[in-house]
Amino acid sequence: MGAEEQFKQQLRKLWLSALPMHLERIRALESALNSLDNLSAAQQEEARSAAHNLAGVLGTFGLQEGTEIARLFEEVFSSNPVQAPAGLQTQLDELRRLIETHHL
């Protein structure tokens, strides 16, 4: 096995070990999205932080499209009061799908 393939194999292991954490972040976004009318400051910060983490890491694992969607959520949950454009649930579903089906 070449050095690059070995590296990719290790990267795959990291991706799989981090997957539950990514899905936990998705759940934080979903929870905040479902509570937009009554969002607490703590919940908003948790969602912003989850989106920020996803934006920073997904592209590193080759999911640039995931980074772009996560940035949108980071922007939404950084606004105060929260400015939520239409279609966020669709974007979130797409983000979850990208993460769940990603293979390195």
Added chain:
Amino acid sequence: MARLVLIIDDEEDIRQVAALSLETVAGWDVAVASNGAQGIQCALAQRPDAILLDVMMPDMDGPTTFRELQRLFHDNPIPVLLLTAKVQGPDQRRFADLGVTAILAKPFDPLTLADQIRMVLGWSD
């Protein structure tokens, strides 16, 4: 002796990928810290050849950590490369004005991260 790069980032998965990248692709030694205060202690103890520093961290953020590193290593500065998603416009100017060696985009490509660092630091190994 292999170069030593210190990674300061509050996100565990970013630390892991960056460390894997620098150790495996470049063959460098890597130290990691999960916050600014821990990073400063690590820098004092190990005197790394370069520091990869995340911008957005709770408590002590990247710019604050950088200013403290500047103060502590005033006579013999360690190159600091800021790692941030905000690489355009006013944010980039603000970070550049801090006096960091370089600003690297986040997310990064783990296969080329070491090359980026080599290029900005002029390292040939």
